[in-house]
Amino acid sequence: MELDPGLTALRPLGGFFVLRTGSPADLSAPPLDQTYAGRPAAVQPDAVADRVAVIADRLGVREPRVCASLAQQGLAARLWSAALACAALYGRVPDLDPRLLRWDAAATAPDDLWLTEVRPLPGDPGTLAGTVLHAHLRPLGETLTRRYGVAPGLLWGNAASALAGAARQLDQWARLNTRPDVAHRAAHLTSALFAHPLLRGTGARSGTGFRRRSCCLYYRVPGGGVCGDCCFSRPPGSSPRAASG
Template sequence: MDLDPDLAALEALGGFFVLRVGAGPATSLPSLAQAYANRPSEDHGNPVTFRVEKVAAALRAPEARIAASVAQQGLAARLWSVALGCAARYDAIPDLAPERLRWDPDAGAPDDLWLTEVSALPADPATVADVVLHGHLEPFATALRAHHRLAPGLLRGNAASALAGAARQLEQWARLHGDERTAARTRSLTAALLAHPLLAGALTADLRRRSCCLYYRVPGGGVCGDCCFTRTPRSSARGASG
């Protein structure tokens, strides 16, 4: 199936899957390529720093690195959702090169992304990994770690957890609509991606994380459903969370 110009098949899947298409108001927004390079934009200064500060204020995070972790996982969830959704519904993915994606660092969740031009790529695991992992999550991690003390294992766990979460939501939609083909394709692609060297071992066999995203340190945050911790750690245990 070819990609349609508006990626309309994503609209039924929920907010994390929907991708705005075309330039429109996004012409004033920084591209993700600009953000990953830590190049300032006219309205937001350093887009990555701006985003982390916005997330920190929204969460009342006691440390900037907590907000940086949450920001990274949020963008990872958006990118994985778009890629998986397109792979399952179109048998193709759009070229999501960072220079094609405009990003509003001042938006709420999920991250507001605009794709300036739609062109199709194969939906095989190697291409999806190249587009999302190498094209986005590696340079985003580098940009974040330039300013924040984030363990590589934490960021790798965030990327794997975001992938598993996107897949789970897509499978739930497929089961609800009796679409076994989408469910099976999602399971197959997700398993292959979780075996990628950049993600392998980040989750257990039952898809629990081996690292913590630090969200439990947010006031009233608690632990996530796939956290390596089964209960909120005491302050003395917090050094093990990276």
């Protein structure tokens, strides 16, 4: 199936999978290449700082490092969801070149990302790795490490967790909608991506399950706890009695 300009096959999956396309209504949202480059706010909005501030306000978090981690994991989940679903449904992926993708840091899915032009690429693991890992998550991670001191290993753990989550949701949709072909392609692509040097060693997989070897720091959010795939069984510093109470 060829990619259509509206990526309509993604719409039934909803939420994190949908990617808006065409000319953006809000031209103030910067292309992601400028976001990763850290252009001065006087020239372009500082989407990274804006997203960190949005998360801090919504979750009541005072630690920028925690907000930066959660911002990266959210964007990673959006990128993996759209790319993996396109590869599994169409057999092709859109070119997610950071110059073509605009990010509204104040919005939530599916209104946060806008692809200005749909350019089809092969839907193979190497293209997916280049499209998401190298074009986006590597430069974003370098920016967050430099500006907020987030450990690279934590960020790659976030990237792996986001990929596993996208694959799990896609597999559930495929099985509910009697699309074993989609489930099979998604599983093959996901396994190949987890063999990539940047993701290899980030955690242990079993079927669609994943247990990471790092922590995204969500437990430091007021009222937060550990995620289902966290390396910790309970928040660090908490007692077994407090964790079970």
